[in-house]
Amino acid sequence: DGVQYLLQQMKLEGISCAEDLFISVINCYRRAGAAEQALKTFYRMQDFGCKPTVKIYNHLLDALLNENRFHMINPIYSNMKKDGLEPNVYTYNILLKALCKNNRVDGAHKLLVEMSNKGCFPDAVSYTTVVSYLC
Structure with a gap:
């Protein structure tokens, strides 16, 4: 999709991305009912040197909840704790x-x-x- 293309272009051009950009993208996918894309974006953050924060995890968890993807919520929450982040x-x-x-x-x-x-x-x-x- 267009968002993933733009993220790829930014990466190729060496443009760094801040937490707010990823939160915005994850929220757009949440509103669109595209939790898989939100998850994909979350995993691409590291390509940009952006570490997950509690705030980003919260937005991702909310996107998964929005689509009743209960089976994915606990593993993501566990990853958050493994990353040393407190809920x-x-x-x-x-x-x-x-x-x-x-x-x-x-x-x-x-x-x-x-x-x-x-x-x-x-x-x-x-x-x-x-x-x-x-x-």
Whole structure:
């Protein structure tokens, strides 16, 4: 597609890319329902010397969640932790929504406890997500 072509051109011309560019591209693919392309873009970041951040991982996880690709969320989350990155409340909220959408409210409840134990306290979105699936 056109975006991948432009990224390739930028690489060939030695143009470095910042985190914001990759977030924008991943979000475009999320809105288009193209999680596979978002994932492909994520893996190409390293070609540009751009290291994944929690923010980029969150946008990728959200793109996967948007298409109910539950089987891909946990491996990506595991990679995030392997990269030495700590999840933030946004990461946990994406995981909570994924668990609830996959009818695993019990897992969501456990994740709420894990959040608190790790010092990342649930916010209103965290609780609203779980409560809405209990009703």
